[in-house]
Amino acid sequence: MKKTEGGTPYFIFIVLLGAISGTLLGDILGNHIEALSVLKLSYQIGMDTPILLNLKFMVLTIGLNFNVNIMSILGIILAIIIYRKF
Template structure:
């Protein structure tokens, strides 16, 4: 049995999100009537924060693209985590 820890949980959430996004893109591309599965909403910064210190430059930015299949993938990952 797999030990329940936070690293495993976060790994499953990220894996579920990536898998759901890829699946949504594939389904949305092959079935144009299901384009709703492919359309994504972007959450995050539109432009990165750039800190120029003359010696080095630091660029920070976070952006999440979420579609319906991403949410379904995350929910399935949570259910998988709870079962094990």
């Protein structure tokens, strides 16, 4: 198989795209099919309140939060498999 020439930025883009599409698909399926409502369950990883750094001339707000669900993990795994294949 041919190795992708994109490198690390391309890999990160593909993984993020897989996570976003997996989350979107999980939300759509969870909203429309009652039996698949478990796909919408998400777990929040990150900070509840952001860190504020006041430098008198500038205020910096730093925060990071991830909402992880089953479909986003499956999307990431599928994206990695597709990246390795092509």
